[in-house]
Each structure stands twice: as structure tokens, then as C-alpha cells.
Amino acid sequence: MIKISERLGRVEYAIRDIILHAREYEKTGKKIIYLNIGDPVAFDFKTPLHIKNALIDALIHDNDYYTDSEGWSELRQSIVEKECGKKGLDLTPSDVLVTNGVSEGLDMVMGSIIEENDEILLPGPYYPPYSSYAKFYGATINEFKIFNDGTPDIDDIQKKITGKSRAICLINPSNPTGEAFDLKSLQSMVDIASEHNLYLICDEIYDEIVFDGAFYGIGKVAKDAPVILLNGFSKTYSMTGLRCGYLCMNNRSRQLDSLRQNIFKLARVRIASNFPVQIAANAALNGPQDHISEMVQKLQKRRDLVFKRLNELDGVYCKKPKGAFYVFPEIDLQNKWKSDLEFVIDMLNSTGVLTVHGSGFGTSGSNHFRIVYLPHENLLEEAMDKIDLFLKNKILA
Ligand SMILES: Cc1ncc(COP(=O)(O)O)c(C=O)c1O
Numbered sequence: 427m428i429k430i431s432e433r434l435g436r437v438e439y440a441i442r443d444i445i446l447h448a449r450e451y452e453k454t455g456k457k458i459i460y461l462n463i464g465d466p467v468a469f470d471f472k473t474p475l476h477i478k479n480a481l482i483d484a485l486i487h488d489n490d491y492y493t494d495s496e497g498w499s500e501l502r503q504s505i506v507e508k509e510c511g512k513k514g515l516d517l518t519p520s521d522v523l524v525t526n527g528v529s530e531g532l533d534m535v536m537g538s539i540i541e542e543n544d545e546i547l548l549p550g551p552y553y554p555p556y557s558s559y560a561k562f563y564g565a566t567i568n569e570f571k572i573f574n575d576g577t578p579d580i581d582d583i584q585k586k587i588t589g590k591s592r593a594i595c596l597i598n599p600s601n602p603t604g605e606a607f608d609l610k611s612l613q614s615m616v617d618i619a620s621e622h623n624l625y626l627i628c629d630e631i632y633d634e635i636v637f638d639g640a641f642y643g644i645g646k647v648a649k650d651a652p653v654i655l656l657n658g659f660s661k662t663y664s665m666t667g668l669r670c671g672y673l674c675m676n677n678r679s680r681q682l683d684s685l686r687q688n689i690f691k692l693a694r695v696r697i698a699s700n701f702p703v704q705i706a707a708n709a710a711l712n713g714p715q716d717h718i719s720e721m722v723q724k725l726q727k728r729r730d731l732v733f734k735r736l737n738e739l740d741g742v743y744c745k746k747p748k749g750a751f752y753v754f755p756e757i758d759l760q761n762k763w764k765s766d767l768e769f770v771i772d773m774l775n776s777t778g779v780l781t782v783h784g785s786g787f788g789t790s791g792s793n794h795f796r797i798v799y800l801p802h803e804n805l806l807e808e809a810m811d812k813i814d815l816f817l818k819n820k821i822l823a
Contacts, residue, residue, distance in 0.1 A: 433561075433562050433563075433564070434562075436558070436561035436562055437558045437561065437562055438554065438558060438786075439554050439555065439558060439786075440554050440782055440783060440785075440786020440787065441462060441463060441464075441554065441782050441786065443786070444462055444770065444780065444782055444783065444786070445462070447771050447774055448460075448462075448774065448780050451774055451775060451778065456778055457778055458774075458778050458779075458780050459777075459778055459779045459780065459801075459805060459808065459809045459812070460780050460798075461779060461780060461781050461797045461798045461799075461801070461809060462780045462781055462782050462796075462798060463798065464601065464661070464750075464751060464752065464798050464800065465666045465800070466661060466664045466666065466721070466751070466800055467664050467665075467666050467667060468800070469800040469801050469802065470724075470802060471664045471721055471724075471800065472664060473663065473664045473665055473668070474663070474664070474710075474713070474714070474717045476709055476713045476714065477663060477665065477706050477707075477709050477710045477713065478706070479709075480705055480706045480708070480709035480710075480713075481668070481702050481703065481705065481706040483705075484701070484702035484705040484706065485702050489701055489702060489705055490701060490702050491701060492697055492698045492701070493698045493699075493701040493704065494698065495690065495693040495694040495696075495697060495698050496520075496522070496523055496524065496690055496693055497522065497523060497524025497525075497672065497698075497699065497704060498524065498701065498704040498705070498708070499519065500708050501524055501704045501705075501707055501708040501711075502519035502522045502524065502672075503519050504708050504711040504712055505517075505519075505522050505524075505657075505672050505674065505711070506518065506519055506521075506522060507711070508711055509522075509645060509655060509657065509674050510645070513630075513633070513643040513645040513646070514643070514645035514646045514648075515643070515644065515645030515648055515653065515655055515674060515676060516645075516648070516676060516677040516678045517674050517675075517676070517677050518677055520686075521674055521675045521676070521677045521686065522672055522673070522674050523672060523673050523674075523689060523690065523693055524670070524671075524672045524699050524704060524707075525658075525670075525671050525672060525673060525693075525699055526669045526670065526671070526699045526700060527658055527660060527669040527670065527671045528629065528631050528656045528657065528658040528660070528671035529555060529671070530669075530671065530696075530699070531656050531658075531671050531672060531673040532555060532556065532559055532627075532629075532656060533559050534673070534689060534692050534693070535625075535627060535654055535656070535673060535689070536559040536560055536562070536563050536565075537559075537563055537692065538685060538688065538689045538692060539592055539593060539625055539685065540560060540563035540564055540565045540592060541564065541592075542564035543564060543565075543566070543590060544564065544565040544566075544590050544591075544592040545565060545566050545567075545568050545588060545590045545591045545592065546560040546565045546566075546567055546568070546591075546592060546593050546595065547568050547569075547570055547583060547586060547587070547591060547593065547594040547595065547624075548560075548567055548568070548569055548570070548595050548788065549569070549570060549572050549578065549595070549596065549597065549600070550569035550570060550571060550572060550788050550789065550790030550791070551569075551602055551603065551754070551784065551787035551788045551790050551791035551794070552569070552595070552597060552787060552788050553597050553600075553601045553602070553629070553787070554786055554787060554788075556595050556597070557788065565592065567788070568586045568591070569788050569789055569790055570582045570583045570586055570594075571790070572603075572605065572790075574745070576603075576605040576606065576607070576608075576748070577607070577608065577610075577611045578607070578611050578614070578615065580614050580618070583615075583618060584618070587618070587622050587624070591622065591624055592624065592625065593624055593625035593626070593627050594615060594618065594619055594624055594625070594626050594627070595627045595628075595629070596612075596615060596626070596627070596628045596629070596644070597629045598612075598628060598629070598630055598632075598633075598643075598644070599632040599633075599635070599636060599641070599747075599748060599749030599750045600749075600750065601632070601750055601752055602752050602754045602782075602784070602787045602791070602794075602796040603745070603747065603752070603754045604729075604746075604747020604748055604749055604750045604751075604752050604753065604754070605745075605747070605748060605749075606636060606641060606642070606748040606749045607642065608642065609642045609646065609647060612642060612644055612646070612647050613647045615644075616644070616647050616648060616649065616651040616653070617651075619651055619652055619653075620650070620651045620652065620681070623652075623681060624652070625652050625654055625682075625685075626644070626651060626652060626653045626654070627654045627656065628643075628644040628653060628654070628655050628656065629656045629657075630643055630644070630655060630656070630657050631656070631657055631658050631660065631661050631662075631671075632661055632662075632749050632750040633657065633662070634662040634718050634722070635661060635662065635721070635722060635725065635749050635750055635751065636722070636748060636749035637722065637725075637726045637729065637747075637748060637749065638748060639748070641749065643655075648676050648678075648679075649678065650676070650678040650679050650680070651676065651679060651681075652676065652679045652681035652682050653675075653676040653679065653682075654673055654674070654675055654676075654682070654685075655673065655674040655676075656671065656672075656673050657671065657672060657674070658670060658671025658672065659671065659707045659710055661750075662718060662721075663707070663710040664717075664721075665703075665706070665707070665710065668700070668703045668706065668707075669699075669700060669703065670699065670700070670703045670704060670706075670707045673689075675689075725751055725799070725800070727803065728751075728799040728800070728801070728802075728803060728806055729746070729747060729751075729753070729799055731799075731803055731806055731807070731810075732753055732797060732799045732806055732810065733746050733747075733753060735806075735807075735810040735814070736753065736755050736797075736810075738814075739813070739814060739817055740817065740821065741757060741758035741760070741817065741821065742755050742756070742757055742758070742817070743755060743756045744756070751798060751799055751800050752796050752797065752798055752799070753796070753797050753799060754784065754787075754791070754794050754795075754796050754797075755794060755795060755797070756793055756794050757769060757793060757794065757795060758793075759793060760821075762820050762821075765783070765785065765792070766783040766784045766785050766791075766792055766793055766794060766795055767783040767785060767786075769783070769795065770782065770783040770795050772820075773795075773813065773816055776816050776819075777809075777812035777813065777815075777816045778812070779809045779812050779813055779816075781795045781796060781797050782795065782796040783795055784796065
């Protein structure tokens with residue numbers, strides 16, 4: 427065997443890693459209810475027709491050549507209209523880099539800012555690629571506390587900032603908890619980042635998928651802070667498999683100038699992101715938006731169903747998510763399971779319901795599991811019946 431890099435060993439992705447257990451289960455010929463991956467297209471949220479047509483048209487008109495590394499100019503302009511016009515972040519098209527999904531944008535940002543032994547502050551719990559990319563590039567993770575009411579513990583953040591800290595990340599609304607930050611919390615994070623010369627990396631991929639009140643984006647409070655906004659088309663426009671996202675660097679921030687001058691080099695190395703898909707993404711931003719409110723209405727019903735059913739279970743405690751399409755219940759493991767991973771695997775093997783263990787989302791995710799509530803109510807009811815029976819049997823056993 428030829429040696430692989432040590433850094434590759436630091437990478438993990440619980441959401442997909444758990445699939446290995448599901449494959450074993452499937453070999454027994456039994457059906458799995460997949461509540462592990464947040465892919466709307468796998469359920470009844472299909473890519474809107476006008477977006478698909480724009481993609482087909484792009485191909486028919488031979489718009490499938492390499493485009494500019496930074497992204498197609500028309501799409502960059504439309505992104506500015508969304509993020510600057512509607513959401514308030516100060517941007518010109520030159521502050522925008524179009525990527526093959528938010529995931530690639532995150533990889534590029536982490537790769538551009540991290541040196542060996544740096545530290546990255548992540549909210550506990552967090553979306554796993556944030557720690558994987560950070561560790562891959564040599565950083566360690568400092569998880570900061572989020573209070574029960576969804577606000578960040580500012581004292582904890584202040585305590586965890588050291589001379590090696592490089593960035594604070596916010597996922598708003600959150601994967602895995604569905605929490606959304608209020609304006610005051612966002613303002614505090616902006617102040618801390620500016621004061622300590624830290625990048626503030628804000629992932630707003632669920633900005634349109636919010637219930638019970640308004641969403642506040644970082645743009646509203648960013649002023650001249652070193653804010654890097656990540657966003658994309660996978661969720662709001664059901665374009666998961668098409669792979670399109672972007673990163674925006676606050677135009678007013680002088681602290682970002684070095685990154686702004688250099689990150690495009692990385693974009694050139696990988697040539698460009700998919701041109702026909704960028705044309706489709708531009709159609710997404712400029713076309714009808716009615717599918718979004720339909721999606722949110724459907725999801726709200728599904729959230730309410732799962733939330734109610736979970737809180738009826740003994741030993742399970744669940745907060746009501748404000749956005750995205752995940753719930754993150756806490757489970758009393760008693761002496762029945764040694765860890766949340768063991769719990770999730772046991773539940774899979776006993777019921778066929780596949781969820782994700784909470785510790786895959788950081789240390790503060792321990793004793794939790796994540797459920798994706800994208801499926802239709804009938805399937806969710808079936809899954810909840812199975813979970814209910816499983817817990818009753820285990821607790822009585
Ligand atoms: C918070 C968050 N960011 C990014 C992504 C991935 O986005 P993309 O499909 O654009 O790579 C996800 C997918 O689940 C996510 O939850």
C-alpha cells in the first residue's frame with residue numbers, strides 16, 4: 427500500500443458515514459426509512475420546471491464551455507441583488523465567487539485562511555464539514571456554547587478566543603438544530619470578530635426556509651466587519667445534485683482585502699464551476715419564487731408533526747426548530763446504550779429508521795440524534811410509530 431496523507435485521517439462526515447451501517451441492514455432485504463440526509467429532491471420538493479428548462483436551454487445553445495473562474499457575470503450580479511439588495515450586505519460582483527456548492531466555497535475559504543495549529547470557533551453543535559475542512563487544513567476546533575433559547579454564549583466565545591483563533595463560524599438557521607439567531611446575537615458576533623481580527627464565516631443556505639417569524643441575515647448588521655457569507659441553491663431551489671453555491675466577501679471590510687485579492691487564485695486552479703448550472707441558478711434567482719412559500723408551508727406541517735410526536739416519547743426532549751428541515755432531540759440513554767451512535771445503530775437495526783448520531787455534530791451533540799423531516803407526513807408517521815415502539819420495548823426490556 428502506498429502511504430496517504432495524515433491529514434486525510436482527520437476527515438469525517440457523520441451524515442454519510444452512517445450509511446455504511448444502513449448498507450449492512452439492507453443486505454437483510456429489509457426496507458429503510460431514510461431520515462438522515464437533507465436532500466429535498468429525494469422527497470416531494472423537485473427542482474422547479476423553469477430552472478430545469480433553463481439548464482436544458484443552456485445545453486441546447488452550447489453554453490457548456492468553461493466560463494470565468496469567478497463565476498458567470500450575470501449570476502454574480504443576481505447574487506449581489508439578493509445578498510446586497512434584499513439582505514443588506516455591502517457587495518459588488520467582484521466580491522462574489524461562484525462555487526460548485528457551498529461545500530466547495532467552504533473548502534476554499536478554510537484552505538485560504540488556515541495555517542497549521544490555528545483554531546476555528548464553531549457553534550456547538552455544528553454542521554460536520556466545518557470541522558472536517560478546518561482539521562484537514564491543520565486547525566483545531568473550539569466549540570462554543572449555544573444557550574437553550576438559541577442565543578450564543580458570548581462569554582464562552584470570549585474565553586475561547588486565543589492568539590491562534592482565525593475564524594468564528596455561524597450556521598444560521600442551524601443544521602442540525604434548526605435554531606436561528608436574533609439580531610442582537612448577530613451584532614455581538616460581528617463586534618467580537620471585528621475586535622479580534624477574526625473572519626466571521628456565515629452560512630445562510632437555509633435563509634428562506636424559516637417558520638414563525640422573520641429571518642435575520644448577517645448582512646443587516648455586518649457594517650465593515652470581516653464577514654464571509656456562504657449561500658447556495660441546493661435547499662431553497664431544490665438543486666442539490668446540480669451543485670451551485672457562492673461566497674461573498676463584505677465589500678466594506680478592509681480586513682478582508684488580502685483574502686479578496688487572493689482567493690480567486692484557488693478558483694482559477696479549478697478552472698470554473700459548471701456553466702449550464704450557473705445559467706439555471708440565475709433563472710432560479712430571477713424567476714418565480716412561489717415554490718418557496720409552498721415548500722415552507724409543507725415543511726412547517728411536517729416539523730409540527732415530528733415535534734409533537736417526539737415530545738410525547740418518554741426520555742426524549744426536543745426543541746421546536748425555527749428553520750431548515752431538521753430536529754435534534756436529546757435522548758436519555760439510561761444504561762441501555764453507551765452512546766448516541768450505539769442508540770442510532772440499534773434503532774436502525776430494530777426499526778429500519780435511519781437517523782444521524784448527535785456526536786457527529788460535535789461534542790455538544792452527544793446524547794442527541796438528528797431527524798430530517800423532509801418526507802411526506804405518512805412516512806413520517808410510520809417512522810415515528812416505529813421509533814415509539816422501539817423506545818417502549820427497550821425501556822420495558
Ligand atoms: C449548513 C449547510 N451548509 C452547506 C451544505 C451543503 O451545501 P451544498 O449542497 O451547496 O454544497 C449543507 C447541506 O446539508 C448544509 O446543511
